[in-house]
Amino acid sequence: MENLLDQFKRFGIVRLGAMALVTVSLISYFGYVIFKASQPSLSVLYSELSPEDASAITRELDAKTIVYELRDDGRTIFASKADIAKLRFDLAAKGIPSGGTVGYEIFDKADSFSTTGFVQSINQVRALEGEIARSIRTIGTVQSARVHLVIPERKLFERDHQPPRASIALRIRGDLSAQQVNAIRRLVASAVDGLKPENISIIDEQGRLLADGTSGEPGSAVALEEKQLGLEKRMKLQVEDIVASIVGQGRARVQISAELDPSRVQTVAETYDPDGRVVRSTQNRNENAVTTEAKDGTVSVANELPGAASANTNQKDSSGKNEEIVNYEISKTTRTEVSEGGKVKRISVAVLVDGTYDKGANGEPTYQPRPQAELDRIAALVKSGIGYDAKRGDQIEIVNLRFAAPPEAISEPVQTAWYDLSHFDLGRLFELAVLAILSLLITVLIGRPLVKAMALPPARTTNASLSGHSGFDALEGNPLDQISGLIAANPQASATTVRQWLQENR
Numbered sequence: 327m328e329n330l331l332d333q334f335k336r337f338g339i340v341r342l343g344a345m346a347l348v349t350v351s352l353i354s355y356f357g358y359v360i361f362k363a364s365q366p367s368l369s370v371l372y373s374e375l376s377p378e379d380a381s382a383i384t385r386e387l388d389a390k391t392i393v394y395e396l397r398d399d400g401r402t403i404f405a406s407k408a409d410i411a412k413l414r415f416d417l418a419a420k421g422i423p424s425g426g427t428v429g430y431e432i433f434d435k436a437d438s439f440s441t442t443g444f445v446q447s448i449n450q451v452r453a454l455e456g457e458i459a460r461s462i463r464t465i466g467t468v469q470s471a472r473v474h475l476v477i478p479e480r481k482l483f484e485r486d487h488q489p490p491r492a493s494i495a496l497r498i499r500g501d502l503s504a505q506q507v508n509a510i511r512r513l514v515a516s517a518v519d520g521l522k523p524e525n526i527s528i529i530d531e532q533g534r535l536l537a538d539g540t541s542g543e544p545g546s547a548v549a550l551e552e553k554q555l556g557l558e559k560r561m562k563l564q565v566e567d568i569v570a571s572i573v574g575q576g577r578a579r580v581q582i583s584a585e586l587d588p589s590r591v592q593t594v595a596e597t598y599d600p601d602g603r604v605v606r607s608t609q610n611r612n613e614n615a616v617t618t619e620a621k622d623g624t625v626s627v628a629n630e631l632p633g634a635a636s637a638n639t640n641q642k643d644s645s646g647k648n649e650e651i652v653n654y655e656i657s658k659t660t661r662t663e664v665s666e667g668g669k670v671k672r673i674s675v676a677v678l679v680d681g682t683y684d685k686g687a688n689g690e691p692t693y694q695p696r697p698q699a700e701l702d703r704i705a706a707l708v709k710s711g712i713g714y715d716a717k718r719g720d721q722i723e724i725v726n727l728r729f730a731a732p733p734e735a736i737s738e739p740v741q742t743a744w745y746d747l748s749h750f751d752l753g754r755l756f757e758l759a760v761l762a763i764l765s766l767l768i769t770v771l772i773g774r775p776l777v778k779a780m781a782l783p784p785a786r787t788t789n790a791s792l793s794g795h796s797g798f799d800a801l802e803g804n805p806l807d808q809i810s811g812l813i814a815a816n817p818q819a820s821a822t823t824v825r826q827w828l829q830e831n832r
Contacts, residue, residue: 355764355765356765367406367407367408368394368395368404368405368406368407369404369405369406369407369410370402370403370404371383371394371403371404371405371410371413371414372402372403372423373398373401373402373403374401374402374469374470375400375401375402375403375423376423376470377400379422379423380396380400380401380403382422382423383403383417383422383423384396384403386416386417386420386422387403387405387413392405392406392409392413393405393406447479451475451477454475454517454518455473455474455475456473457517458473458475458513458514458517458518459471459472459473461513461517462494462496462510462513462514465506465510467498467499467500467501467502467506468496468497468498468502469497469498469499470496470497471494471495471496471497472494472495473492473493473494473514474492474493474494475490475491475492475518475521476490476491476492477490477518478490489520489521489522489525490518490519490520490521490525491521491525491526491527492514492518492521492525492526492527493526493527493528493529494510494514494526494527494528494529495529495530495531496528496529496530496531496536497530497531498530498531502530502536503556503559504552504553504555504556505556507528507536507537507552508523508537510526510528510537511523511526511528511537514526537552549668550586550588550667550668553586553668554584554586554668557584557586557670558582558583558584561582561584561673561675561711561712562580562581562582564711564712565580565582565675565677565708565711565712566578566580568704568707568708568711569677569679569704569707569708572700572704572707573679573680573696573704577679577680577729578677578678578679578680579677579678580675580676580677580678581675581676582673582674582675582676582712583673583674584670584672584673584674585670585671585672585673585674586667586668586669586670586671587667587668587669587670587671588667588668589665589667590664590665590666590667591663591664591665592662592663592664592665593661593662593663593664593665594660594661594662594663595659595660595661595662595663596658596659596660596661597658597659597660597661598656598657598658599656599657599658599659600656602656602657603654603655603656603657604654604655604656604657605652605653605654605655606653606654606655607652607653608650608651608652608653609650609651609652609653610648610649610650610651611647611648611649611650611651612646612647612648612649613646613647613648613649614644614645614646614647615644615645615646615647616643616644616645617643617644670718671718672718672719672720672721673712673713673714673718673720673721674720674721674722675708675712675720675721675722675723676723676725677704677705677708677722677723677724677725678725678726678727679696679701679704679724679725679726679727680726680727680728680729681693681694681695681696681726681727681728682694682695682696693728695726695728696726701724701726704724705722705724708722708724709722
C-alpha cells in the first residue's frame with residue numbers, strides 16, 4: 327500500500343488529475359456505447375396518426391411501461407420491434423387507433439335514461455359518420471377520411487321530404503380511379519337509408535372535386551367528364567403495355583384523347599306489317615222475308631192478325647239475306663331507344679417511341695432509328711387495342727424520335743431495403759458501426775498511451791551530482807545519442823547514479 331501511495335505521489339497532482347479526467351471520460355463513453363447497444367431495435371408501430379390517436383396510443387404505452395419514440399411531429403410512433411405484433415393486437419382490442427373518429431362505441435358508456443332524444447339523434451349521426459369513415463379507410467389508397475351526413479328529420483304529414491345528402495373529404499396517396507370514386511359513393515349510399523349516390527360529394531386534400539353531389543346524374547357534365555377521363559386512362563394503360571412490350575419500359579410515350587357525344591337521344595318507332603294480319607272479331611247476320619196476300623182479294627183485320635188462318639191467304643214471294651263481317655288487326659311493333667350521353671364520338675392516339683441503341687467503337691451508345699415496318703406493326707396492334715373505327719374518324723400517329731435521355735441514364739427505383747433489412751435496421755447498424763469505430767480509435771489513441779504512462783516510473787532526480795549537472799537537468803526527453811555523450815563525459819557520476827537506482831529498486 328505504501329509503495330502504491332508513493333507511486334501516486336511521484337505522479338504529481340496535475341498528472342493524476344489528467345489521468346482521472348481521461349478515465350472518467352472513457353468510462354462514460356463506453357457506458358454510453360453499452361447503453362446504446364443494449365437498447366432494443368425500434369420499428370414503426372403506427373404512422374400518419376391523428377393527434378387523438380397518437381395521444382391514446384402513448385397513454386396505453388405509458389401504462390404498460392413500454393419504451394417508445396415519437397417522430398414526424400408525433401404522427402409516427404416507434405416501439406420495440408419484438409413487441410410490435412402484440413402491441414397492435416392489444417390496441418386493436420381497445421379500438422385504437424380509431425382514425426380520429428368515433429363509431430358506435432359512443433353508445434357504450436352513454437346513459438340512456440338521462441340522455442335526451444336530441445342528443446341521441448346527434449350521437450347516432452356521429453356514430454354513423456365514424457363507421458363510414460372507417461370503412462372508406464380500408465381502401466389502400468385512402469389515408470384518412472371525414473364524412474358529413476345531412477339527414478333531414480321526417481315530420482308528420484309532410485308531403486315533400488328532402489333526401490339525405492353526404493359530403494366526404496379524403497386524404498389519398500396518388501389518385502383515385504373513377505371506379506374507386508364510384509365504389510365509395512355506392513358504399514356510403516348503401517349505409518344510409520334513402521341516400522342516393524348522386525347526392526354524395528367527394529373532394530381530396532388538394533381541393534379537387536372527385537364527385538359532384540348536385541349534378542352527379544349519369545347524363546350530367548361531371549359524370550361525362552369522369553367517364554371521359556376514365557376511358558382515356560384505361561386506354562392509355564392498354565396501349566402503353568402493348569408498346570412497352572416491344573420497345574421496352576420507359577421508351578414510349580402515349581397520349582390519348584377521347585371525344586364523347588354529350589347528347590341524350592330518345593327514339594320511338596312504330597312499324598306496321600300489312601301482311602301479318604290477325605282476325606280480331608267476326609260477325610254473322612242472316613235475314614229471311616216472305617210476302618203473302620188473301621185469296622178473295624179483300625183485306626180485313628182478321629186477315630192481318632197474327633196467327634190468322636192461312637187458308638184464305640196465298641204466298642206471293644220470299645227472300646233471304648246473309649251477312650258476315652270480319653275485323654282484322656294489323657301487326658304493329660313499337661320500339662323505344664334511349665341513348666345516354668357519353669357515346670364515343672372519336673378517338674385520337676399519339677405514340678412516341680424511341681429508337682434502338684448499339685455500342686459504338688468508343689463504347690458509348692449510338693442511336694439507330696426504328697424501321698418503318700416495325701412502326702406499322704406497332705400501329706396495327708394499337709388499332710386493335712383501342713377498337714379503331716375509320717368511319718368514326720379515329721386517328722393514330724406513331725412517331726419515332728430520339729429521346730433526350732439514353733437508356734443508361736434512366737434511373738432505377740430506389741430500393742428501401744437491402745436484402746431483408748429495412749432502412750430503419752440499416753440506420754441502426756450504421757449507428758453501431760460508428761460507435762465501434764470510435765471506441766477502437768479511443769482505445770488505441772488514448773487508452774493505450776495512458777496505460778503505458780501509468781506503468782512507467784517517474785523520472786528520478788535524487789543524485790546530487792547528476793542533478794547539478796546542466797546536461798542531466800534536461801535528461802528526460804533527449805535523444806539517445808545525447809544521453810550516451812553525457813555518460814561518456816561523466817562516467818563516475820553515471821555509475822554512482824545507476825548504483826543508487828538499483829539499490830532503491832531492491
